[in-house]
Amino acid sequence: MFHASEIKRLIEAALPGAVAIINDDAGDGEHFSGDVTAPSFATLSLVQQHQAVYRALGRHMGTDIHALQLKTYTPDQWAKSPHAKNGA
Amino acid sequence: MSVNEQIDQIVKGNDVVLFMKGTPMFPQCGFSARATAILQQCGTKFHHVNVLADGEIREGVKAYSNWPTIPQLYVRGEFVGGSDIMMEMFQSGELQKKLAGG
Numbered sequence: 001m002f003h004a005s006e007i008k009r010l011i012e013a014a015l016p017g018a019v020a021i022i023n024d025d026a027g028d029g030e031h032f033s034g035d036v037t038a039p040s041f042a043t044l045s046l047v048q049q050h051q052a053v054y055r056a057l058g059r060h061m062g063t064d065i066h067a068l069q070l071k072t073y074t075p076d077q078w079a080k081s082p083h084a085k086n087g088a
Numbered sequence: 089m090s091v092n093e094q095i096d097q098i099v100k101g102n103d104v105v106l107f108m109k110g111t112p113m114f115p116q117c118g119f120s121a122r123a124t125a126i127l128q129q130c131g132t133k134f135h136h137v138n139v140l141a142d143g144e145i146r147e148g149v150k151a152y153s154n155w156p157t158i159p160q161l162y163v164r165g166e167f168v169g170g171s172d173i174m175m176e177m178f179q180s181g182e183l184q185k186k187l188a189g190g
Contacts, residue, residue: 050169050172061156070172
């Protein structure tokens with residue numbers, strides 16, 4: 001059992017300037033989804049962006065956290081995304 | 089042959105490889121089902137490896153790719169990503185291009 005707030009804390013602690021919005025979709029503490037925005041993503045490939053998030057979660061990823069459906073953004077991409085307009 | 093060599097051989101010996109839970113006909117996980125559906129939508133023939141049938145490959149491929157979850161897609165030896173990246177690239181048309189050799 002893991003908390004969305006703990007995932008958010010780990011990601012934001014590991015990635016400077018990151019903002020993570022994490023949802024426990026199934027309410028089971030194992031299957032999460034999230035949007036992560038970080039300035040450092042600007043120079044990384046999509047694979048590297050996801051790897052950076054997984055690295056932040058360390059051994060929890062794939063064990064306590066069974067799944068994390070992930071979408072990554074640079075601050076610029078986030079500002080243009082529909083989520084930002086909804087104020088999410 | 090080590091697990092790493094085994095995975096290397098699979099990845100390099102097939103144009104498109106999906107490491108997944110279950111089979112394309114009977115995916116055993118929603119994310120693997122999604123990955124399969126995307127590749128089928130692209131009309132791509134792909135080699136699949138059911139990691140549930142081999143615990144060593146299941147753990148080995150995570151280390152090989154530096155990626156903690158299944159499914160994982162390889163195209164011509166290059167790691168493309170998991171189902172989220174596949175979906176994102178499918179929606180932008182990038183995946184179709186990559187599969188076509190672009």
